[in-house]
Amino acid sequence: MTAATTRAAAGPPAVAGDVLVVEGLVHRYGDLVAVDDVSFRIAPGETFGLLGPNGAGKTTTISMVAGLVPAHEGAVTVTGRSMARDPVAAKAHLGLVPQELAIYPELTARENLTFFGRLQRMRGKELDRRVAEVLELIGLEERAKDLTKEYSGGMKRRLNIGVGLLHRPALLILDEPTVGVDPQSRNAILESVEALAAEGVAVLYTTHYMEEAERLCDRIAVVDAGRLQAEGTRDELVRLTGGVDHVRLSGAGDIGAAAAALRSLPTVVEVAADRSALTLTVRDAARAVAHLVTAATAAGMSLDGVEVSRPDLESVFLHLTGKALRD
Amino acid sequence: MAIAGVELRRFLKDRSNIFFVFVFPLLLVVLLGSQFGGEGPTGRAAVAGPPSELRSDVVHRLEEAGVEVTLSEADAVRQQIARGRTDVGLFLTAADGTSLAAGRDVTVDLVVGSQAGSRLTVQHVRTAMDGVADQAGQVAALTGAGIDAATAERALRTAAADASRPRVTVTDADGEAQQFAGLGRFDLSAATQLLLFVFLISVAGSATLIQARRYGVMARVLAAPVSTRQAISGEALGRFSIAMVQGVYIMAGTALLFGVEWDSWPLSLLVLAAFGAVAAAAAMVVGSVMDNDAAANGVGVGAGLVLGALGGCMTPLELFPDTLRTVAHLTPHAWAYEAFAEIQRHEAGLLDVAPQLGVLAAMATALLVLGGWLLERSLDRAL
Numbered sequence: 081m082t083a084a085t086t087r088a089a090a091g092p093p094a095v096a097g098d099v100l101v102v103e104g105l106v107h108r109y110g111d112l113v114a115v116d117d118v119s120f121r122i123a124p125g126e127t128f129g130l131l132g133p134n135g136a137g138k139t140t141t142i143s144m145v146a147g148l149v150p151a152h153e154g155a156v157t158v159t160g161r162s163m164a165r166d167p168v169a170a171k172a173h174l175g176l177v178p179q180e181l182a183i184y185p186e187l188t189a190r191e192n193l194t195f196f197g198r199l200q201r202m203r204g205k206e207l208d209r210r211v212a213e214v215l216e217l218i219g220l221e222e223r224a225k226d227l228t229k230e231y232s233g234g235m236k237r238r239l240n241i242g243v244g245l246l247h248r249p250a251l252l253i254l255d256e257p258t259v260g261v262d263p264q265s266r267n268a269i270l271e272s273v274e275a276l277a278a279e280g281v282a283v284l285y286t287t288h289y290m291e292e293a294e295r296l297c298d299r300i301a302v303v304d305a306g307r308l309q310a311e312g313t314r315d316e317l318v319r320l321t322g323g324v325d326h327v328r329l330s331g332a333g334d335i336g337a338a339a340a341a342l343r344s345l346p347t348v349v350e351v352a353a354d355r356s357a358l359t360l361t362v363r364d365a366a367r368a369v370a371h372l373v374t375a376a377t378a379a380g381m382s383l384d385g386v387e388v389s390r391p392d393l394e395s396v397f398l399h400l401t402g403k404a405l406r407d
Numbered sequence: 408m409a410i411a412g413v414e415l416r417r418f419l420k421d422r423s424n425i426f427f428v429f430v431f432p433l434l435l436v437v438l439l440g441s442q443f444g445g446e447g448p449t450g451r452a453a454v455a456g457p458p459s460e461l462r463s464d465v466v467h468r469l470e471e472a473g474v475e476v477t478l479s480e481a482d483a484v485r486q487q488i489a490r491g492r493t494d495v496g497l498f499l500t501a502a503d504g505t506s507l508a509a510g511r512d513v514t515v516d517l518v519v520g521s522q523a524g525s526r527l528t529v530q531h532v533r534t535a536m537d538g539v540a541d542q543a544g545q546v547a548a549l550t551g552a553g554i555d556a557a558t559a560e561r562a563l564r565t566a567a568a569d570a571s572r573p574r575v576t577v578t579d580a581d582g583e584a585q586q587f588a589g590l591g592r593f594d595l596s597a598a599t600q601l602l603l604f605v606f607l608i609s610v611a612g613s614a615t616l617i618q619a620r621r622y623g624v625m626a627r628v629l630a631a632p633v634s635t636r637q638a639i640s641g642e643a644l645g646r647f648s649i650a651m652v653q654g655v656y657i658m659a660g661t662a663l664l665f666g667v668e669w670d671s672w673p674l675s676l677l678v679l680a681a682f683g684a685v686a687a688a689a690a691m692v693v694g695s696v697m698d699n700d701a702a703a704n705g706v707g708v709g710a711g712l713v714l715g716a717l718g719g720c721m722t723p724l725e726l727f728p729d730t731l732r733t734v735a736h737l738t739p740h741a742w743a744y745e746a747f748a749e750i751q752r753h754e755a756g757l758l759d760v761a762p763q764l765g766v767l768a769a770m771a772t773a774l775l776v777l778g779g780w781l782l783e784r785s786l787d788r789a790l
Contacts, residue, residue: 181622199628200632
């Protein structure tokens with residue numbers, strides 16, 4: 081895994097045999113720079129997340145990666161094929177699962193899969209066999225002959241993903257695939273993505289749900305205002321916040337004396353006090369919390385509650401951009 | 408081809424199309440053919456009375472003259488006349504035949520309706536009755552000369568069959584009537600409804616192009632190893648396939664059900680293909696310019712009806728004033744109408760309809776280029 085880097089630092093490190101290489105992508109809508117110098121790489125079997133709020137530039141980025149919109153600057157290479165010079169060859173190795181349900185509602189699941197399989201130049205028995213496999217994989221073999229407009233939202237989502245998998249792409253691009261999905265279907269989708277990555281498929285996953293990014297992604301890029309703000313593993317990104325945790329001690333007694341006593345401890349970075357609680361910024365809260373409780377009690381504070389909160393991707397996003405992920 | 412195939416499949420699977428694509432056009436062909444068609448029955452007569460040789464002979468003669476004859480009870484015949492369902496009612500009795508054979512004077516009742524064509528039907532009935540009376544008189548004369556009745560009747564039938572009748576060529580002094588010479592009853596309405604529906608259904612079908620963009624299907628298609636040009640060609644071919652299915656269905660349906668003469672099928676299919684290409688290209692333009700599929704459907708139906716009316720699909724072009732007829736040639740319908748008219752009425756060949764085919768091909772090319780360019784722009788917009 082790579083070390084977490086902010087955009088000011090060096091570009092993404094090279095990994096031999098990367099499925100996707102994105103270098104310096106720029107896309108403008110008039111004067112608005114929607115994607116600004118975005119670079120990253122994805123290795124086989126790796127799940128790479130683009131995490132950012134709506135309008136951050138995630139969809140435009142993957143549209144350039146999928147060859148749907150041109151990059152005004154920069155380059156995309158899929159399994160060594162340039163998207164600019166040989167788009168047909170590059171596209172043959174990627175599967176796109178758009179945010180919209182990109183299927184024909186008037187056709188059955190089998191007809192949809194067969195159509196998109198033909199676009200992938202699959203024919204005859206190979207196509208029939210693969211359609212049957214995908215129907216089984218997404219659990220729709222019993223409903224294969226039903227019109228998709230009669231499906232539930234979750235079934236449509238599964239078919240939407242199945243279409244992207246049909247031709248066994250080396251790179252699977254999923255754009256917010258769980259938007260509007262019930263928890264059960266959402267879990268099934270996340271499990272499918274995990275299974276695909278385990279089979280060696282490189283996955284580019286965009287989301288604004290930090291829980292999904294934390295669960296699925298080996299590496300995460302935080303995107304905001306078209307720029308890639310930071311990139312790394314979850315732990316690497318968290319360390320960008322300074323590696324500090326927050327501990328809240330609530331209770332009564334001599335809170336002022338307790339605050340003073342706690343400030344003198346080496347693990348405590350900052351103390352904020354109000355009438356009934358102390359909020360502490362500390363290093364390695366898991367180890368320090370026992371000392372904190374002892375020191376506060378010894379200083380005359382009677383505790384009735386201790387809360388420890390560790391930083392997450394939300395905190396990372398807040399730290400990097402100064403705003404919440406769902407703003 | 409895959410894109411064209413799926414567009415055609417979507418069109419055929421849409422249940423709302425069953426009526427408007429497969430039933431409604433044929434209904435209109437029948438309706439318009441019945442109202443304005445050239446070769447219908449020359450009249451309608453209802454005949455009442457018991458079965459007799461006289462009745463059979465009269466009915467046979469009327470039918471030979473092209474009159475549509477129904478046999479009913481006397482009350483039913485009166486009702487038909489009162490409701491305008493027949494031009495005349497002929498009331499025969501059992502005694503009429505016997506009296507006629509015996510050479511006695513016979514008076515039959517003929518009730519005439521108030522329809523415009525009733526007078527002509529009366530004339531047909533008079534002619535038939537005169538024929539029956541003449542034959543009865545001739546049989547009586549021959550039996551009086553010692554020939555038995557059966558031999559006399561057989562000889563008269565043979566003589567009638569062998570008689571060489573003068574050929575009468577009717578030339579209508581009305582120029583407009585001459586324009587429609589050679590057309591069967593449903594020929595004109597079949598051609599005009601074909602043009603109306605091929606264009607209307609194609610352009611209304613542009614809604615599916617908008618849906619494909621909106622669903623994100625076009626994005627997914629373009630993420631496959633397919634070039635933008637291939638995707639656009641597939642969409643155009645899909646719309647052309649829809650136009651051809653609609654057109655060939657109307658041609659085959661009207662030929663089989665109503666005996667419509669398309670004369671040269673290869674040439675008629677060529678005209679249909681040229682017109683279908685214009686309709687498909689127009690659908691590409693509408694589907695690319697608009698983003699609302701329901702509105703596109705409405706525009707398709709509206710434009711289809713207006714252009715169809717202007718192009719001679721509702722009132723024959725021959726009945727248009729000169730200025731309006733000139734304006735009508737801004738529509739592809741008018742050119743295709745003229746091509747079908749040449750083929751159906753004058754047994755035209757390829758060279759005869761080459762000007763019309765050329766104009767349709769030029770229109771199709773111009774609209775296809777425009778539609779392809781607009782679709783590419785609309786895809787950029789959608790992505």
